[in-house]
Amino acid sequence: MMSESAHFTFGNEAEIEDLGGGLKRQMLGYNHELMAVKIWFDEGITAYTHSHRHSQVTYVVEGEFHFMIDGVTKILKPGDSCYIPPHAEHGATSPTGGILIDTFSPAREDFLEE
Incomplete structure (x- = not known):
């Protein structure tokens, strides 16, 4: 059974996992129903095309991203x-x-098994 995160996560204390290939990940909070994760991309990095059973909402904090969803690509910037x-x-x-x-x-x- 999946555990849940602490009620508070402090960015300067939470582990930042180096995923390799110019990507890093920091768990922000989760239980079995919901998860929030911070992801860093180095310049020019591409996250491979994939799919999963989960609904996902992504918010751009910093930088420019070219997102492809079901064959449609859009450019997203901070606030998008x-x-x-x-x-x-x-x-x-x-x-x-x-x-x-x-x-x-x-x-x-x-993400919790790795």
Whole structure:
């Protein structure tokens, strides 16, 4: 069974996981129904095209991102967001490098197993 995060997460204390390939991830909060994650992209990095059973909303904090969802690509900048339905093929490239906040429902169990 999945645990849940602490009620408060402090950005300067929470672990930042180096995923390799110019990506880093920090867990912000979660239970079995919901998860929020901060993602850093180095300049020019592409996150591979993939799909999953979770609903996802992504918010752009910093940088420029070229998001592809089900074959449609849009450029997102700080303050922009996108909704990715369950099982939709999606991926992103950041020509500038940047930071995203990803939210998932239900939580991504695979993020906690790694």
